[in-house]
Amino acid sequence: MNEEFVVDAMNIAKSYNNITALTDFSLQVSRGQRCVLLGPNGAGKSTFLNLVLGVLSVDQGSLTVFGKTPGHISVRRRTGSMLQISGIPSTLTVREHLKLFRTYYHQPFSTDELVHIARLEGLERRTFGSLSGGQQQRLNFALALCGNPKLLILDEPSTSHDVETRLALWDEVDQLTGTERTLLLATHNLQEAEKLGDRILIFHNGRVIADSSPEKLRSMIGTTEISAQTNVNVEVFESNQQVKRIEHVNSHLKLYVTEAESTVSQLLQLDPNLKNLAVQPASLQDAYLHLLAPTQVDEHYRTSV
């Protein structure tokens, strides 16, 4: 069996009740890669994760995980997953849950290690039901790590975390993944995606419309965002090669450019009285919204056909 890729999907398709969840979908994830799955609800992210976990089976195409069929026992031993809904029984303590899950694996992390990694110190004797939402998510994360997995699948892991805990979780995931441990993370949090992903996949209607590093995605719409309040005629910038995208709503102008200096000079010449001029790096959110704009999506489909 080929283990070159941790996840190897070739032209897969999946539908439920005549609704297409994934279509003509191909993806190879190498060892140590940290892939973040972005996209609106219903775009196909969770379907893809469920296919990788072996919970669902593909209708067409081929999908292997560690060179084996998803759901194979050797795959499950090497995979840790944190699902959105886990239904963890509320009457058992944190330690009891960890001890139970550790028995499933041959070489698990020790209970104390898990408590430390997931920042559950002092909560070991508390029942799951008595934990706060964020603490429950931390236990969920610890259960995913129990078997010291080579593939970590996280489905919206930082939901209901407070800011501090979210940052701590990101640090933990950051340290734990890469090199040997592969990450597949589905999220709506673009900050999370930027922090943890070295490969971003943007899903739309069961297809991947972008697959690149965060830096490259940002550069697709220009690496810098110039914003100002002005009433200049924006048509002037349409011929400027450095301007990748223009937004002008109610005198609020946003330009995404590859080189800021000359465009700022041009803007100041056109309107010396402009207000609130700001220059900052373009964010992943800008790139994401740009890519999911209807015209861009249409263009992607036209070019991909």
Added chain:
Amino acid sequence: MPIYTYLHQHKLMSTIAPVFEQSSHFCRVLLAESYTEFLKCLRTPAFASAILGFPVIVYLFCGLVIDWGETIERSHQFWIIATSSIGAIGTGMFGFGVYVANERGQGWLLLKRVSPMPIIVYFLAKALMAVAFSILISCIILAIGHAFVSLQLSLVQSALLVVVVSLSTIPYCMIGLLCGFMTGPNTAHAVVNVLYLPLLLLGGIIIPFDVLPKFVQSIALFTPVFHSSQLAFKLIDTSLGYPILLHLLVLSAYSVVCVSLAGFFYSREKARTFG
């Protein structure tokens, strides 16, 4: 020659070792899962009070409080067996079937499915928990019976009752499992409730079998409760005299059919959202 050396010399060690390792891992997981399952249910007030409490309360009321006149000796024995059987039915159908359905709805079963735990362990552990609760219920009822009335049930009869009741829990687990997988997670409890009372009435547990109208009796013969209770009533020589093998066959058939259908519905449901 020591067995270890013999196995090595004949190159059997490499064959036996993985099997042994897998078996011991399986047993370890099953033990941990069963223990956790028991703890979980014991700490759930709704479970403990309903499953444990109901048969015990029925026994206290019908077996101890009501004066059955001249038939008092037999009625003590009848109610011990009847309420122990009620315990087994409730534990199997509610404690196993409804719990599986609930956990399926809440996502716990899905988390188990994606873990390396063999999924059969999940069901075995739940069945063992149900059997353990049935034993616990029988023991509580027997203890009350022995403590408060001069119960004429020998130690051997009591022990056999516990064995019969614990084994007859299994078919009800399978019926509960089928209800759990045939219906949605949220409706399993209602469906089991709809089945539970008619089964108790038809099985000759709450109302003696010979009091039932003839046509009801003919229906009752096909219910699992009739056969499991008849097995238990054999202990005090009040059964209707059908052969033990017939009861065992009917209960086994129920178990096999229900588990097969549950397996079918489970595999059909696997592709849906509540895993």
